[in-house]
Amino acid sequence: MTATTKARILIVEDEQDLAEGIRENLHDEGYESEVIGDGEAALARALEEDFDLLLLDVMLPGLDGFTICERIRQAGRDVPVLFLTARGALDDRLRGLGAGGDDYLPKPFHLGELLARIEAILRRRLWLKRSAAGSVLSFGDNQIDLATREVKAWDGAHFELTTREAGVLAALAAEPGKTVTRETILEKVWGRDLLPSTRAILTIIESLRSRLEREPEAPRHLHTVRGVGYRLSLEPEDPQ
Numbered sequence: 498m499t500a501t502t503k504a505r506i507l508i509v510e511d512e513q514d515l516a517e518g519i520r521e522n523l524h525d526e527g528y529e530s531e532v533i534g535d536g537e538a539a540l541a542r543a544l545e546e547d548f549d550l551l552l553l554d555v556m557l558p559g560l561d562g563f564t565i566c567e568r569i570r571q572a573g574r575d576v577p578v579l580f581l582t583a584r585g586a587l588d589d590r591l592r593g594l595g596a597g598g599d600d601y602l603p604k605p606f607h608l609g610e611l612l613a614r615i616e617a618i619l620r621r622r623l624w625l626k627r628s629a630a631g632s633v634l635s636f637g638d639n640q641i642d643l644a645t646r647e648v649k650a651w652d653g654a655h656f657e658l659t660t661r662e663a664g665v666l667a668a669l670a671a672e673p674g675k676t677v678t679r680e681t682i683l684e685k686v687w688g689r690d691l692l693p694s695t696r697a698i699l700t701i702i703e704s705l706r707s708r709l710e711r712e713p714e715a716p717r718h719l720h721t722v723r724g725v726g727y728r729l730s731l732e733p734e735d736p737q
């Protein structure tokens with residue numbers, strides 16, 4: 498997606514009036530969208546076509562929204578997912594994020610809120626794509642293509658980072674050698690305070706260290722700046 502092409506959104510919602518209302522509003526905002534009301538059909542469509550965003554109702558005939566999202570992630574697709582559901586419980590919010598969703602909006606919602614969430618998700622993706630365009634990050638004998646998220650690691654391993662792992666690295670690589678605060682990372686990569694704590698960032702940093710550092714417990718590139726955030730040094734530095 499670029500500023501000149503319309504973002505394409507798949508609306509997966511079995512309440513026809515609601516789905517149509519969302520579609521009309523998205524159209525007015527300049528988005529292209531299509532509506533599917535059945536879970537199985539939605540999964541097939543999401544796998545055959547590259548959408549910029551999925552709006553995914555949870556309670557659906559066929560397959561539920563969480564399962565659809567899990568299957569999409571299992572297929573290696575990182576299309577952003579915004580869950581819509583009548584069930585407003587915290588458990589569902591967490592289940593949605595655990596299934597690989599990007600955000601969660603309980604029904605009933607104001608269309609303005611929905612549009613703001615969609616815009617925020619698309620803006621983050623655009624930031625990630627722009628900051629990643631054509632840039633190969635190298636440090637510690639790792640080669641990381643931030644656009645494709647492919648890694649050739651120091652130990653010869655080849656693998657693909659998740660969108661969030663690549664996002665955290667891109668946020669640090671934007672200012673190598675400088676401390677990037679946890680708040681900045683959360684804002685750039687998660688966008689909203691979706692998660693109960695900044696622990697989520699540490700989990701990703703640890704996952705990156707386990708594969709990109711020779712000694713994950715004594716990192717020479719991905720440094721913690723205690724109480725503040727993280728810092729990427731392209732040249733190895735002694736652990737602090």
Ligand code: CA
Pocket residue numbers: 510511512554555556557
């Ligand atoms: Ca429903």
